Amino acid sequence: MAMLRGGIPLGTIFGISVRLHWSWFIIFFLVTWSLAAYYFPDAHPDWSRATAVVTALATSLLFFASVLAHELAHSVVAMRAGIPIHSITLFVFGGVSQMTREPGQPEIEFRMALAGPLASLAIGGLCWGIWWLTRDVNEPVAAVAAWLGWINVVLAVFNLIPGFPLDGGRVLRSIIWWRNKNLRSATRTATTIGRGFGYLFIFGGIFLVFFGNWIQGLWIAFIGWFLENAAVGSYRQVALHDMLQGHTVSEVMTRECPRVSPKLSLEQLVHDYILNSGRRCFPVVENDRPLGLVTVHNVKAIPRGLWAVKTVTDAMTPFDQLKWVQAGDDLSTVLQLMTDEDVNQLPVLQDGNIVGMVARDNLLSFINTRAELGM
Ligand SMILES: [Zn+2]
Numbered sequence: 593m594a595m596l597r598g599g600i601p602l603g604t605i606f607g608i609s610v611r612l613h614w615s616w617f618i619i620f621f622l623v624t625w626s627l628a629a630y631y632f633p634d635a636h637p638d639w640s641r642a643t644a645v646v647t648a649l650a651t652s653l654l655f656f657a658s659v660l661a662h663e664l665a666h667s668v669v670a671m672r673a674g675i676p677i678h679s680i681t682l683f684v685f686g687g688v689s690q691m692t693r694e695p696g697q698p699e700i701e702f703r704m705a706l707a708g709p710l711a712s713l714a715i716g717g718l719c720w721g722i723w724w725l726t727r728d729v730n731e732p733v734a735a736v737a738a739w740l741g742w743i744n745v746v747l748a749v750f751n752l753i754p755g756f757p758l759d760g761g762r763v764l765r766s767i768i769w770w771r772n773k774n775l776r777s778a779t780r781t782a783t784t785i786g787r788g789f790g791y792l793f794i795f796g797g798i799f800l801v802f803f804g805n806w807i808q809g810l811w812i813a814f815i816g817w818f819l820e821n822a823a824v825g826s827y828r829q830v831a832l833h834d835m836l837q838g839h840t841v842s843e844v845m846t847r848e849c850p851r852v853s854p855k856l857s858l859e860q861l862v863h864d865y866i867l868n869s870g871r872r873c874f875p876v877v878e879n880d881r882p883l884g885l886v887t888v889h890n891v892k893a894i895p896r897g898l899w900a901v902k903t904v905t906d907a908m909t910p911f912d913q914l915k916w917v918q919a920g921d922d923l924s925t926v927l928q929l930m931t932d933e934d935v936n937q938l939p940v941l942q943d944g945n946i947v948g949m950v951a952r953d954n955l956l957s958f959i960n961t962r963a964e965l966g967m
Contacts, residue, residue: 599681608667608677615684623652647732658715658744663687665711666704673700698770705762709748716744755786757826776834783827790820835959836923844954845940851877858899873937875946876908882946884908885939916941
């Protein structure tokens with residue numbers, strides 16, 4: 593999910609970077625506040641305010657640890673199936689594991705999708721066990737365990753709703769995919785059901801707002817809106833992948849790439865190359881040896897006042913740090929690479945030379961032309 597890029601890095605676990613998206617703070621505050629101000633004081637009027645606040649903080653931190661454990665369960669199963677996981681991001685609606693690619697087989701998707709809810713159920717059961725053991729011994733610990741037991745089961749059940757991209761929707765997709773061997777049509781069915789649930793949540797939320805329960809109503813409507821959007825986005829992504837698959841870089845790449853010298857000043861680059869060619873990206877070559885790539889993005893990173901004195905060498909991405917593709921590479925993997933690396937274009941290499949460029953625009957016009965011709 594592109595909207596979840598960035599975030600505050602918390603650390604690495606099993607080689608996966610764990611991040612907090614800014615929106616996470618909203619839900620963390622809401623959960624802690626509702627526990628400290630309402631839930632614990634209502635259930636335990638004899639507690640001091642400090643006890644309620646500390647217990648609430650501990651509860652919400654452990655709640656987010658359980659969300660993380662749910663995502664880790666998905667990720668560990670994925671990694672054991674050979675799918676690298678880029679990162680796990682916690683955000684306002686829970687957690688999301690950023691896979692570097694979609695699972696290639698329905699059996700793998702089935703296991704991956706089920707792992708999260710199963711982990712949540714296991715944590716829920718464990719918490720209820722702790723509640724049972726501590727209920728006469730330590731009241732705050734028992735209260736934390738009871739709430740966590742309940743919320744983890746809710747988390748598992750919610751995620752098992754059979755609408756893509758929820759876990760249950762992934763399970764459903766994997767079953768349809770396994771039966772009819774067609775990923776795209778399986779995705780269409782699972783995302784249509786996902787959108788249906790999205791609308792159900794939106795209308796259910798609005799209904800609640802009209803009956804005076806406006807905080808919960810808005811919240812549910814907001815979750816519905818998010819689900820609907822995510823379902824549409826997921827289908828589009830799969831359809832796109834499907835359209836590009838089987839076509840190679842050589843079909844769309846730009847071959848005339850104005851090469852520039854490493855000694856050129858940025859001022860000259862901007863005036864003599866960028867402004868009058870409309871191109872945004874230039875291979876840097878000296879004596880037929882590629883040194884790197886300079887883009888509008890690179891130039892913008894250098895303060896304008898320095899353009900006259902800084903050269904292309906100062907701004908370029910050196911060759912050894914460059915991601916590149918080959919003319920025979922499949923377009924679907926190229927799009928994936930652009931998304932992973934967050935770049936808009938990639939140089940095309942052949943025998944150690946930059947022979948052209950492939951940009952997002954090339955892929956888009958390729959798709960648009962085919963869509964227009966109904967292919
Ligand atoms: Zn999940």
